[in-house]
Amino acid sequence: MKEVRWGIAGPGDIANKFARAVANVEGATVTAVASRSMEKGEEFAKKYGIEHVFEGYDKMAESDVIDAVYICTPHRFHYEIAKMYLEKGKHVLCEKSICVNEEQILDLQKCAKDKNLFLMEAMWTRFLPALKEVRQVIESGEIGEIRAVEADFCFGIPTEANPKLFDVSLAGGATLDVGVYSLTFASMFLGDDYEKLYAVADVKEGVDLHTVILIKYKNGAIANLSGGIGVNKPEGAYIYGTKGQIFVPAFFAASEYDVVIDNETKHVKKPPIAGGFEEEIIEACSCIRNGKTESDIMPVEQSVRICRQMDEVRRQIGVRYDFAGE
Secondary structure (H helix, E strand, O other), rough: OOOEEEEEEEEOHHHHHHHHHHHHOOOOOEEEEEOOOOHHHHHHHHHHOOOEEEOHHHHHHHOOOEEEEEEOHHHHHHHHHHHHHHHOOOOEEEEOOOOOOOHHHHHHHHHHHHHHOOEEOHHHHHHHHHHHHHHHHOOOOOOEEEEEEEEEEEEEEHHHHHHHHHHHHHHHHHHHHHHHHEEEEEHHHHHHOEEEEEEEEEEOOEEEEEEEEEEOOHHHHEEEEEEEEEOOOOOOOEEEOOEEEEEOOOOOHEEEEEEEOOOEEEEEOOOOOOOHHHHHHHHHHHHHOOOOOOOOOOOOHHHHHHHHHHHHHHHHHHHOOOOOOO
């Protein structure tokens, strides 16, 4: 098995999860890390036994010690960093939200195709075994035709706990950080053929702290979704069918679910391999190894559609990113 050599761009909190997960994946290794701070990069490299450290993302892009890059910088920088690595011949796995708007992701899609390189948004939720089983339950017809989905991913934290989340110049806010999960969950079970989308939000200093989204689909089904960084809600999701329902606690990191039919509940546990990132890394490595430019589970077009939905949400709630020319 050909080993895929990964570089990490941005050794922040989420990069730790990725580095730990790669250690659990056969045929994958982290060979380099790039940071704006050499000190931070060296500290991260020492922690995970990473051989190469680069001060600056461009230097790692120019190197020949990696095959692919995992990008986990603040949202604002995803597009420019991903574009740079693609242009330098590196495969790209980029944290959600992969871009701040549809225009950016369409440009990355074209660049990846032109260069014949793999590109994928790191939406780990789509790869979790529990949600794979939920899809199988739905396809079996056990809960009937899906008529509604609810999904809430909301937490309340003080600004000083994570300043980047509250900074509009870094594309902070609820929609791109956590609302993207709720939109993705609805898309997984109701598709993207919708008729109307409505959004309202609590916006302060250009950042949405709590956003609620209603989507009416062409088949009549309705999704009630929310994302928040300024309000606490139970973080779960429901899928309502004509014969029953499914409840998924902490749906974005699903490891279990309940199937409820005629007031009888069947509880199923289906944890991921370890921390939850392993499944998406296995998929990315498999695609790269087999010369695929995108994943069948998380195709680039899916990221395009979700970016388009988030653009409409932000248009309605009045959130704009000057740095992206909006």
